[in-house]
Amino acid sequence: xxxxxxxxxxxxxxxxxxxxxxxxxxxxxxxxxxxxxxxxxxxxxxxxxxxxxxxxxxxxxxxxxxxxxxxxxxxxxxxxxxxxxxxxxxxxxxxxxxxxxxxxxxxxxxxxxxxxxxxxxxxxxxxxxxxxxxxxxxxxxxxxxxxxxxxxxxxxxxxxxxxxxxxxxxxxxxxxxxxxxxxxxxxxxxxxxxxxxxxxxxxxxxxxxxxxxxxxxxxxxxxxxxxxxxxxxxxxxxxxxxxxxxxxxxxxxxxxxxxxxxxxxxxxxxxxxxxxxxxxxxxxxxxxxxxxxxxxxxxxxxxxxxxxxxxxxxxxxxxxxxxxxxxxxxxxxxxxxxxxxxxxxxxxxxxxxxxxxxxxxxxxxxxxxxxxxxxxxxxxxxxxxxxxxxxxxxxxxxxxxxxxxxxxxxxxxxxxxxxxxxxxxxxxxxxxxxxxxxxxxxxxxxxxxxxxxxxxxxxxxxxxxxxxxxxxxxxxxxxxxxxxxxxxxxxxxxxxxxxxxxxxxxxxxxxxxxxxxxxxxxxxxxxxxxxxxxxxxxxxxxxxxxxxxxxxxxxxxxxxxxxxxxxxxxxxxxxxxxxxxxxxxxxxxxxxxxxxxxxxxxxxxxxxxxxxxxxxxxxxxxxxxxxxxxxxxxxxxxxxxxxxxxxxxxxxxxxxxxxx
Ligand SMILES: Cc1cc2nc3c(=O)[nH]c(=O)nc-3n(C[C@H](O)[C@H](O)[C@H](O)COP(=O)(O)OP(=O)(O)OC[C@H]3O[C@@H](n4cnc5c(N)ncnc54)[C@H](O)[C@@H]3O)c2cc1C
Ligand SMILES: C[S@@+](CC[C@H](N)C(=O)[O-])C[C@H]1O[C@@H](n2cnc3c(N)ncnc32)[C@H](O)[C@@H]1O
Numbered sequence: 001x002x003x004x005x006x007x008x009x010x011x012x013x014x015x016x017x018x019x020x021x022x023x024x025x026x027x028x029x030x031x032x033x034x035x036x037x038x039x040x041x042x043x044x045x046x047x048x049x050x051x052x053x054x055x056x057x058x059x060x061x062x063x064x065x066x067x068x069x070x071x072x073x074x075x076x077x078x079x080x081x082x083x084x085x086x087x088x089x090x091x092x093x094x095x096x097x098x099x100x101x102x103x104x105x106x107x108x109x110x111x112x113x114x115x116x117x118x119x120x121x122x123x124x125x126x127x128x129x130x131x132x133x134x135x136x137x138x139x140x141x142x143x144x145x146x147x148x149x150x151x152x153x154x155x156x157x158x159x160x161x162x163x164x165x166x167x168x169x170x171x172x173x174x175x176x177x178x179x180x181x182x183x184x185x186x187x188x189x190x191x192x193x194x195x196x197x198x199x200x201x202x203x204x205x206x207x208x209x210x211x212x213x214x215x216x217x218x219x220x221x222x223x224x225x226x227x228x229x230x231x232x233x234x235x236x237x238x239x240x241x242x243x244x245x246x247x248x249x250x251x252x253x254x255x256x257x258x259x260x261x262x263x264x265x266x267x268x269x270x271x272x273x274x275x276x277x278x279x280x281x282x283x284x285x286x287x288x289x290x291x292x293x294x295x296x297x298x299x300x301x302x303x304x305x306x307x308x309x310x311x312x313x314x315x316x317x318x319x320x321x322x323x324x325x326x327x328x329x330x331x332x333x334x335x336x337x338x339x340x341x342x343x344x345x346x347x348x349x350x351x352x353x354x355x356x357x358x359x360x361x362x363x364x365x366x367x368x369x370x371x372x373x374x375x376x377x378x379x380x381x382x383x384x385x386x387x388x389x390x391x392x393x394x395x396x397x398x399x400x401x402x403x404x405x406x407x408x409x410x411x412x413x414x415x416x417x418x419x420x421x422x423x424x425x426x427x428x429x430x431x432x433x434x435x436x437x438x439x440x441x442x443x444x445x446x447x448x449x450x451x452x453x454x455x456x457x458x459x460x461x462x463x464x465x466x467x468x469x470x471x472x473x474x475x476x477x478x479x480x481x482x483x484x485x486x487x488x489x490x491x492x493x494x495x496x497x498x499x500x501x502x503x504x505x506x507x508x509x510x511x512x513x514x515x516x517x518x519x520x521x522x523x524x525x526x527x528x529x530x531x532x533x534x535x536x537x538x539x540x541x542x543x544x545x546x547x548x549x550x551x552x553x554x555x556x557x558x559x560x561x562x563x564x565x566x567x568x569x570x571x572x573x574x575x576x577x578x579x580x581x582x583x584x585x586x587x588x589x590x591x592x593x594x595x596x597x598x599x600x601x602x603x604x605x606x607x608x609x610x611x612x613x614x615x616x617x618x619x620x621x622x623x624x625x626x627x628x629x630x631x632x633x634x635x636x637x638x639x640x641x642x643x644x645x646x647x648x649x650x651x652x653x654x655x656x657x658x659x660x
Contacts, residue, residue, distance in 0.1 A: 006369075008068075008098040018069065018108050022098065025171040027068045027108070029225045034112060036201070037075045039224045044199030044232035045165040051080050056087035057262070057284055061634060063163035063191060065152050065179065066170040067096035069108040070122055074115045076167075077143055081118075087284055088142075093163065093634050095148040095155045102126050128331040128398050130324050130372045133158075135624055135636040136332060141282030146634055152179055153187070160248075160642065161634030162193035168200035173207055180207055185214035190245050192216075192235040203229035215239045248639075249594055251584065251648045255573050255601045257632040264449035264630075265290060265437055267425050270301035271404060271615045272569075272608040273453030274411040275623030281416035283627055288445045289417050290437060292424035296412055297405035300455060300559040303476050305401040305499045305507035306616050307491050309348055314360075314367040318644035319568055323614070324372070325637055326621040331398055333407070333620055342406035346500055347490040348399030349381055351391045353535065361394045372396065386489035388539030401491055401499040401507070402616050411620070420445060425454075428461050435604055449604040451626060455562035458609050463602055466577055467570060468650055469610055471560040473516045475525040476509040478555045484543035496532025498540065506544070508533055510613075519558045526554040564610040566644075571608050571622040572629050574647040576600045584655055591656040599648070606630065607647045 009021040018027050029036040042048065050060055062076055073092050080090045100108065105126055109119040118138075122145075125136045129149060136145040148155035152170070166188055173180040188198065188211075198216055200207070201223075208218045208231055218233035238244055247253075262285040266277045269291035277287045291298070310327050313320040334343045352358035365375045376384060377392040384395060412419060427438040428450060435450035436443055452458040456469040479485075481501035488506070491499045498508045509532075511525040530551075534541055541547075564570055579600035586593045608626055611619050624636045625645070635642050643649070 006098065007101040008104065010104055016111060018104065020171065023171040023175050025175045028071055032225065033071055034075065036224055037072050040201045040230055041072050041167045041199055042075060042079055044221065044230070045197045047076060047079055047165065048083055051083040054084050054088035056085050059089040059091055060164050061091040061093065061161060061193070062165045062167060063161070064092070064094035064167040064169055065184070067094035067099070067147055068169070069100060069105060071112070072167050072169060073145065074118045074122065077118050077139065078115060080143070089283065090143045091634055092143070093146045093148065093159065093161055095150070095152045097151050099129050099149055124335060125332050127335065128328040130328055130369060132321050133325045133637050134328045135621065137282065146636060152184055156184070156187040156191065158638035158640065159191060159634065160639040161191055163191045164193050164196055166192070166196065166198035168198060173202055173204050182210050182214065185210050189215040189235065189238060196235040197233065198235070199230065199232040201227055201230050203231055207231070213239065250597060250599045251575065251652055252643045252646055253599060254629065254632060255603070258448060258604065258630070260433065260448055262286065263447040264451055265435060265445050265447045266451045266453055267437065268453035268455065269296045269408065269412065270299055270453065270455065271408060271619035272611055272622060274408040275620045276451045276453055276608050276626050277417045278411035278414060279623035279627035280630070281414035283631055285416060287417045288420055288447065289412060290420045290423040290425060290444060292422065294421050297408040300561055301404045301408055301615065302559065303404060303507065303557065304478065304505065305502050306404050307348060307401055307493065307497050307499060308399045308616055309493060309497070309614070310373070310396055310399065310617065311614065312364055312368065312373070314363040318641045321638060321641050322568065322645070323617055326617040329621040329624065330617055334402065337406055337410055341403070341503065343400060343402040344500065345398060345400040347384065348396040349376070349385055349393050349490050349492045351389065351393040351492065351494045351536065353391055353494045364394060372398070384490055385492050386487035387537050387543065389537050399491065401502065403502060404616060449606065449630065451606045451608055453608045455609055456560060458607065463577065463605060464574060464607060466650070467607070467647065468565050470563050472563060473513040473558055474510040474561055475521050475529065475558040476507050476556050477526045477529040479506045479508055479544050480504065481506060482543060482545055485540065488540065492536050494532065494535045496529060496536065498533055498536055521556045521558050523551050523554070526556060527551055561613055562610055563612040567612055568610070568645050569618050569622055570610040570647050571625050571645045572606065572642070572647050574602050574605050574607055575651065576602050577651060580648070580651050581655060587655045588658045
């Protein structure tokens with residue numbers, strides 16, 4: 001189990017500047033933090049000219065060790081705004097072991113009034129920043145910040161990116177020798193794009209020598225303030241005498257970036273399709289969003305309330321990492337929507353309804369920060385929930401409920417997205433470099449890229465027919481709020497869940513039926529949901545006047561979840577199934593083989609599906625993951641997690657088991 005990383009522990013000097021207790025060092029120069037940042041990091045990496053030289057669809061990727069107060073980031077963003085053309089984008093990836101708490105960040109950034117317009121946006125999005133990869137979208141989509149929360153030496157090896165400019169920050173080498181190591185510099189080199197630049201505030205001889213040995217050509221240059229000299233450099237290439245890091249396996253490698261027009265079809269307008277469309281539209285793509293229904297979010301994504309519930313593992317599994325990153329991303333998106341109607345951060349309480357669950361919860365509480373999840377005993381749980389409960393449980397203070405159609409609407413609202421309702425795609429054809437969507441004899445739309453976001457329906461297309469997606473029917477029950485049920489203050493879950501009312505109605509969910517193909521709500525499942533409510537709280541049963549309700553008159557809706565066998569979503573590019581089996585046939589004899597054969601991709605064919613019971617948490621970030629694949633950008637998730645979600649994983653497993 002990994003230790004929970006605490007927030008930065010700070011002292012503030014008489015000028016209001018922060019100092020780290022752990023490292024006994026300052027976050028920025030006591031003369032002028034701003035000038036030093038601009039000189040050491042922006043000037044030495046020639047950022048002004050590089051921003052000015054970006055084309056309208058260009059971007060620059062900056063990497064940093066030590067996000068700290070975000071001062072370097074905000075200065076880079078300000079310079080980018082001043083010099084880059086409209087349409088150009090800035091990616092900033094920064095690793096931070098001890099993130100500042102939100103109040104400390106606010107206090108530190110108040111020191112720089114000229115950065116306020118940028119700092120305010122960062123502060124508004126600085127929520128749910130937990131361990132692992134945390135993506136923030138700023139500047140109306142023009143600026144992407146990916147924070148890697150954890151130790152640089154643990155996080156950077158998981159990063160899949162090409163960095164154009166490195167800011168080597170972090171407290172002074174003498175005060176933080178664990179970070180300034182040959183191992184770290186090898187990571188910076190591994191991630192460096194051709195011609196990448198680097199700068200740092202230190203001129204320490206061994207730092208310069210180790211960076212040179214890693215493949216950078218470092219030069220001393222006059223310093224600023226207290227610093228007599230600093231270092232700047234460029235990446236020459238991986239040193240010949242050092243073994244190259246293992247290449248990505250060809251079936252998970254990035255497809256050749258598309259060079260033509262940036263246009264895509266997205267088929268399916270639920271959470272997955274709307275998220276895919278939004279992430280591409282934010283990058284300047286023109287997107288046609290097709291669905292067979294008259295409106296967005298008519299199937300699984302159409303419930304009145306869904307829960308932002310994190311089913312975590314204490315063992316850092318790929319799924320658990322995805323959930324923490326996805327939760328953070330969705331939670332930050334929701335800040336843009338209307339609280340109380342579109343969503344509410346009322347918290348989620350997961351009851352410890354038996355001894356096994358209580359044990360699992362204790363392990364989870366020890367593995368994650370209390371700001372993400374903590375234990376409540378029975379009296380505390382009751383006080384939080386505002387109703388009588390028999391058990392305590394785990395509380396997720398930043399969780400809550402969401403009206404999924406509102407999130408879909410918001411994501412589909414870009415002017416770069418053309419909404420095409422009443423379009424049922426029956427067939428996909430590749431003609432020249434275009435994917436064409438057909439409904440019988442009618443050509444509905446075409447584009448070089450197609451994204452399949454139609455949940456289990458994507459199996460209707462031959463290329464994706466083998467993806468092992470299953471439909472699981474689920475039904476929710478709507479219960480009218482009563483004056484007594486108004487006291488319910490958080491979402492409460494046991495086997496089922498119930499949310500505080502939205503517009504006068506509580507959502508109670510949800511049944512699981514693996515067999516049924518029917519979507520008409522049934523009385524039996526309403527009764528099943530009421531039994532789930534009884535397990536949650538008999539007090540709430542009474543407050544909702546359940547005994548007086550006529551089961552025949554209960555209202556609700558049913559839809560299909562769409563799950564994969566490993567419960568991870570399926571997100572990314574897909575290979576042509578037959579050519580894939582041929583190319584990598586050797587794996588069926590020896591699973592450790594890595595044939596040096598490029599993956600036979602279905603060019604321009606992408607999948608975003610399999611979000612199971614937690615699409616609110618996984619689908620929005622999956623949109624970013626798809627866009628990162630398509631735009632050859634830094635991935636928003638650890639490489640191992642992106643691979644765990646990769647559409648090719650099933651064909652690969654089949655080959656290895658000798659079943660292809
Ligand atoms: C009862 C129930 C309760 C749930 N509760 C929660 C919860 O509390 N929290 C949570 O996070 N998740 C919950 N989920 C899961 C969540 O709703 C899903 O993970 C999510 O909605 C999946 O989104 P999607 O876009 O992949 O699929 P969908 O929302 O089903 O969207 C797929 C869309 O594709 C369209 N489509 C498919 N094929 C075609 C085609 N060929 N041509 C045109 N259009 C096509 C469909 O019309 C549909 O609109 C629940 C699901 C159910 C059923
Ligand atoms: C001098 S501050 C960085 C200042 C920052 N760039 C800014 O603009 O405010 C150094 C930062 O590095 C972080 N840090 C130190 N050691 C680290 C490590 N091993 N991994 C990740 N972050 C680390 C510290 O927590 C601290 O926030």
